[in-house]
Amino acid sequence: MKKKVFAVILAAAAICGSLSPVYAADSELVLYTWEGMFPQEVLDGFEEETGCKIVYSNFDTDETMLEKVSMAKGGDYDVVIADDYILEKIVEEGLATKLDKDKISNWGNINPLYQGQFYDEKDEYTVPYGAGIPLIVYDPEEVDLDIKGYSDLWDPSLEDSIALIGNYRVINGITLLTMGKSMNEEDVDTIAEAGEKLVELAPNVRMIQDDNTQNALLNGEASVAFLYTSQVTAALAENPDLKVVYPEEGLGFGVMGMFIPSEAPNAEAAYQFVDYILRPEVAAQCFNYIGYYCTNKAADELVDENLVVPDSVTSGESIKNVSQEAEEQYNKNWTEFKAACD
Numbered sequence: 457m458k459k460k461v462f463a464v465i466l467a468a469a470a471i472c473g474s475l476s477p478v479y480a481a482d483s484e485l486v487l488y489t490w491e492g493m494f495p496q497e498v499l500d501g502f503e504e505e506t507g508c509k510i511v512y513s514n515f516d517t518d519e520t521m522l523e524k525v526s527m528a529k530g531g532d533y534d535v536v537i538a539d540d541y542i543l544e545k546i547v548e549e550g551l552a553t554k555l556d557k558d559k560i561s562n563w564g565n566i567n568p569l570y571q572g573q574f575y576d577e578k579d580e581y582t583v584p585y586g587a588g589i590p591l592i593v594y595d596p597e598e599v600d601l602d603i604k605g606y607s608d609l610w611d612p613s614l615e616d617s618i619a620l621i622g623n624y625r626v627i628n629g630i631t632l633l634t635m636g637k638s639m640n641e642e643d644v645d646t647i648a649e650a651g652e653k654l655v656e657l658a659p660n661v662r663m664i665q666d667d668n669t670q671n672a673l674l675n676g677e678a679s680v681a682f683l684y685t686s687q688v689t690a691a692l693a694e695n696p697d698l699k700v701v702y703p704e705e706g707l708g709f710g711v712m713g714m715f716i717p718s719e720a721p722n723a724e725a726a727y728q729f730v731d732y733i734l735r736p737e738v739a740a741q742c743f744n745y746i747g748y749y750c751t752n753k754a755a756d757e758l759v760d761e762n763l764v765v766p767d768s769v770t771s772g773e774s775i776k777n778v779s780q781e782a783e784e785q786y787n788k789n790w791t792e793f794k795a796a797c798d
Contacts, residue, residue: 483506483507483508483509483722483725484508484509484510484511484722485502485508485509485510485534485535485722485725485726485729486511486532486533486534486535486720486721486722487510487512487533487534487535487536487537487729488515488521488524488525488533488535488536488537489535489536489537489538490515490537491514492745492746493537493585493742493746494742494745494746495741495742495745497741498733498738498741498742498745501732501738502728502729502732505732506725506728508725508728518538518539518541518542519542521536521538521542522538522542522545522546525546525551525717526549526551528717528719529551529718529719530550530551530552530553530717530718530719530720531717531719531720531721532717532721533717533720534716534717534720534721534722534723534725534726534729535714535715535716535720535726535729535730536714536715536716536717537585537712537713537714538712538713538715539710539711539712540573540574540575540709540710540711540712540713540774541575541774541775541776541777543575543576543581543582543713543715544574544575544576546581546715547575547576547581547582547715550718551717551718552581552582552715552716552717552718553581553715553716553717553718553720553723554580554581555580555581555583555716556727559724559727559731560583560727560730560731560734561731562731562734562735562754563583563734564754565734565735565736565739565752565753565754565755566583566584566734566751566752566753567584567750567751567752567753567756568753569751569765569769569770569771569772570584570587570709570711570751571584573709573711573713573774574774574776575713576713581715582713582714582715583713583714583715583730583734584711584712584713584714584751585712585713585714585733585742585751586711586712586742586743586746586748586749586750586751587685587709587710587711587712587748587749587751587765588684588685588686588709588710588711588712588748588749589685589707589708589709589710589749589765589772590621590623590626590630590682590683590684590685590708591682591683591685591688591700591701591702591703591707592606592609592680592681592682592683592700592701592703593670593673593680593681593682593683593688593691593692593698593699593700593701594673594679594680594681594698594699594701595673595679595680595695595697595698595699596697596698596699597697598617598676598679599613599614599617599679599680600613601613601614603680603699603701604701604703604704605634605701605703605704605705606630606631606633606634606703606705607634607705609657609660609680609682610634610653610656610657610660611660612660614660614679614680615659615660616659616660616661616662617660617662617678617679617680618657618660618661618662618678618679618680618681618682619662619663619664619665619669619672619673619677619678619680619681619682620661620663620664620665620669620681620682621664621665621666621669621682621683621684621687622664622665622666623666624786624787624789624790625639625775625786626639626708626775627654627682627790627793628647628650628651628654628786628789628790629708629773629775630682630703630705630708631650631653631654631657632646632647632650633703633705633706634653634705635649635650635653637650638773639708639773639774639775640773640775640776640778641778641782642778642779642782643782644781644782644785647782647785647786647789648785648788648789650789651785651788651789651792651793654789654792654793655792655793655796657793658793658796658797661797662677662678663677663678664794664797668687669681669682669683669684669687670683670687670688670690670691673691673695673698674691674694674695685710685747685748685749686747686748688700688762689747689760689762689763690747692762700762702765702766702768702769706771706772706773707765707769707771707772707773708772708773708774708775709772709773709774710774710775711751711774712748714730714733716730734752736752736754736755736758737755737758739752739754739755739758739759740752740755740758740759743755743759743760743763744759744760744763747763748763749763749764749765750763750764750765
């Protein structure tokens with residue numbers, strides 16, 4: 457999933473109280489995440505409601521976050537938001553708190569579509585906070601074909617007209633989906649077969665560009681594009697007449713999630729913050745701001761309609777780590793595909 461990488465560090469102290477926590481005037485909450493993940497009014501609202509001050513800072517990558525949380529042995533931070541693949545490592549290494557859902561009254565607002573993911577199959581440690589779903593977008597005035605899935609990208613009528621993002625695993629993955637296989641296929645022969653099919657797509661590819669790929673669609677250089685979530689949002693904002701396709705073969709999900717570190721200094725404040733973010737009206741503010749797909753079902757009616765995955769979508773698959781042999785074949789496929797596109 458493509459996004460601007462940024463982090464937020466908010467430091468948290470003790471909360472006292474009985475039925476409803478009371479925050480001391482000098483209390484702080486430590487939150488660690490990427491740039492642009494919250495509109496300021498949401499953070500201000502939490503501070504005003506609780507008296508808990510939010511202070512934040514940056515990390516550059518998920519790996520940096522993992523290193524910091526690991527070095528702190530699950531301490532220092534109260535709420536962290538990170539990507540799915542790194543969340544798997546966080547959980548495996550015992551760095552996340554097993555959630556007390558009695559303290560999260562808005563838990564039921566979570567869209568089940570984004571639960572039960574590979575990194576937390578029983579939803580014991582994480583709370584979804586936005587999803588990235590690369591999708592096909594095209595200009596219906598320039599394309600005669602009624603595109604319904606990835607397979608249509610191979611149609612001869614689309615020669616030299618498609619703009620693709622540059623994520624090699626995702627592009628390999630959607631090719632495998634057209635073959636009825638998993639995006640995380642491990643069989644090397646099957647991956648090689650997908651590579652042969654991918655090369656057959658080359659005549660239709662106008663460009664492979666990872667950043668601002670939507671511009672090729674907006675300026676008319678391409679009539680079809682396969683875009684990251686943020687790019688889909690940007691394209692529709694400029695041209696709402698573009699058509700978005702949720703491919704019939706299935707979707708590739710990238711899910712971000714919140715977790716409370718195992719030794720969070722202010723776990724009670726962390727629970728309050730998570731529950732606050734799960735309120736429909738607060739969640740809507742967040743998703744309308746960050747432009748990722750809404751993972752809060754109760755907020756669907758409050759967010760931009762382009763940020764709600766249709767009810768007809770019932771499943772998706774996330775890119776996972778694979779064996780070294782499989783990884784080498786995926787890279788070989790990509791190298792040969794790019795060469796064919798030149």
